[in-house]
Amino acid sequence: TPGPEFFPAPDRARTAQALAGEFRTAYGTDPEGVWSAPGRVNLIGEHVDYTGGLCLPLALPHRTFVALRPRTDGLVRVRSLQEGSGEVQVPLAEVGAGSPAGWAAYVAGVPWALLQNGFEGLALTGGFDALVDGHVPYGSGLSSSAALECAVAVALGELVDLPLDDTGRAGLASACQLAENVVAGANTGGMDQAASLRCRQGGAILLDTDDDSVTQVALDLAGAGLALLVVDTRAAHSHAGGEYGARRADVERAADLLGVANLRAVDPAGLDAALARLGAEPDGEVLVRRVRHAVTEIDRVRRTAELLRAGRTDEVGPLLDASHDSLREDYEVSCTELDLTVDTARAHGALGARMTGGGFGGSAIALVAAGRVEEAAAAVAAAFAGRGLRAPRFLSALPAEGAARDL
Ligand code: ADP
Ligand code: MG
Numbered sequence: 001t002p003g004p005e006f007f008p009a010p011d012r013a014r015t016a017q018a019l020a021g022e023f024r025t026a027y028g029t030d031p032e033g034v035w036s037a038p039g040r041v042n043l044i045g046e047h048v049d050y051t052g053g054l055c056l057p058l059a060l061p062h063r064t065f066v067a068l069r070p071r072t073d074g075l076v077r078v079r080s081l082q083e084g085s086g087e088v089q090v091p092l093a094e095v096g097a098g099s100p101a102g103w104a105a106y107v108a109g110v111p112w113a114l115l116q117n118g119f120e121g122l123a124l125t126g127g128f129d130a131l132v133d134g135h136v137p138y139g140s141g142l143s144s145s146a147a148l149e150c151a152v153a154v155a156l157g158e159l160v161d162l163p164l165d166d167t168g169r170a171g172l173a174s175a176c177q178l179a180e181n182v183v184a185g186a187n188t189g190g191m192d193q194a195a196s197l198r199c200r201q202g203g204a205i206l207l208d209t210d211d212d213s214v215t216q217v218a219l220d221l222a223g224a225g226l227a228l229l230v231v232d233t234r235a236a237h238s239h240a241g242g243e244y245g246a247r248r249a250d251v252e253r254a255a256d257l258l259g260v261a262n263l264r265a266v267d268p269a270g271l272d273a274a275l276a277r278l279g280a281e282p283d284g285e286v287l288v289r290r291v292r293h294a295v296t297e298i299d300r301v302r303r304t305a306e307l308l309r310a311g312r313t314d315e316v317g318p319l320l321d322a323s324h325d326s327l328r329e330d331y332e333v334s335c336t337e338l339d340l341t342v343d344t345a346r347a348h349g350a351l352g353a354r355m356t357g358g359g360f361g362g363s364a365i366a367l368v369a370a371g372r373v374e375e376a377a378a379a380v381a382a383a384f385a386g387r388g389l390r391a392p393r394f395l396s397a398l399p400a401e402g403a404a405r406d407l
Contacts (some may be wrong), residue, residue: 040060048298054209064151113178142395201399203216215305229373327354335360335361340389
């Protein structure tokens with residue numbers, strides 16, 4: 001049987017050089033520069049972003065690159081090495097809700113959103129030529145969409161002389177979210193763009209979705225002899241969208257019944273009392289489990305961040321395990337492929353493992369000793385084969401740098 005298939009992380013310098021060459025072939029001139037932005041994975045804090053909770057994403061070493069050259073005539077021309085369909089051309093004046101359709105929305109939507117948000121400069125109104133090369137797998141829950149937007153945003157931000165400190169990056173992140181929500185038409189929160197733009201090498205960000213604040217948290221996996229194994233289960237169950245809406249409705253109803261703005265306001269010390277109140281409702285049994293997940297999950301994020309701050313990286317495994325168990329039992333968003341991944345990784349040396357992202361497919365993560373990544377991946381691949389499931393794919397990751405210039 002073939003070994004597990006790993007998605008390699010790109011060599012940044014070499015990938016940027018090669019892309020500059022391809023840009024020259026495509027457009028007949030050198031690009032102004034090459035920029036890249038990472039995909040992301042959430043270490044912990046799942047399904048709490050729509051109830052004021054905390055999450056702890058990190059940037060993957062898997063990045064999307066964009067070679068770009070500004071124009072002055074208001075036209076955006078863009079190609080992607082991942083999209084064989086050729087060049088997309090759109091005048092900036094025609095960019096807006098749902099336009100352009102398809103993948104180019106994630107590119108052309110960015111200058112549109114920056115202008116909407118009050119940024120100024122010829123690089124935003126003049127258009128550009130761009131060539132994209134993505135090394136974040138599509139649709140695995142690792143946010144290839146944000147990687148693409150954020151690579152474009154950091155390029156344009158630099159061309160309009162925006163300071164690329166954390167405040168500048170926060171402004172770019174909200175524009176990228178606006179582009180994704182309005183131009184691409186995907187109703188998502190802001191975690192992906194915040195992680196892709198604001199993470200630093202060797203760290204995660206603690207994102208507070210109640211006030212949108214971000215705190216840097218060191219995550220020295222390499223120093224602890226660890227790595228993160230990301231497993232793309234390649235499962236995508238069709239009921240995911242409906243279930244997501246139902247969970248949101250559950251937590252909103254529970255917050256109403258408890259008389260709070262969101263479940264972040266429920267103190268873990270008062271959880272039992274809150275659950276007793278909800279249990280008395282006609283459909284209380286389900287609400288009790290949903291609220292128990294949200295409140296304990298937010299608390300687990302806090303405890304994870306505390307352990308990381310104390311340098312006790314190797315102690316976070318049980319919190320990852322508890323997160324998965326809560327998502328499976330109380331929140332009911334896991335599935336066979338995610339459970340099999342987590343159980344198998346735990347049985348093969350993982351310190352902790354959990355589903356990550358919305359659930360019902362997508363990816364799982366396992367915290368593994370650096371020397372045992374291959375072994376854990378092989379065990380997961382064998383378990384999938386044994387059940388007749390489609391072969392999963394793997395990424396090995398250490399926390400990488402946010403969006404930046406490469407060339
Ligand atoms: P995810 O963000 O989880 O990977 P999404 O559905 O949100 O999944 O975004 C994937 C979409 O983003 C792709 O279908 C494509 O339209 C666009 N995209 C991502 N990377 C690239 C790329 N390298 N080139 C062109 N389009 C891309
Ligand atoms: Mg996405």
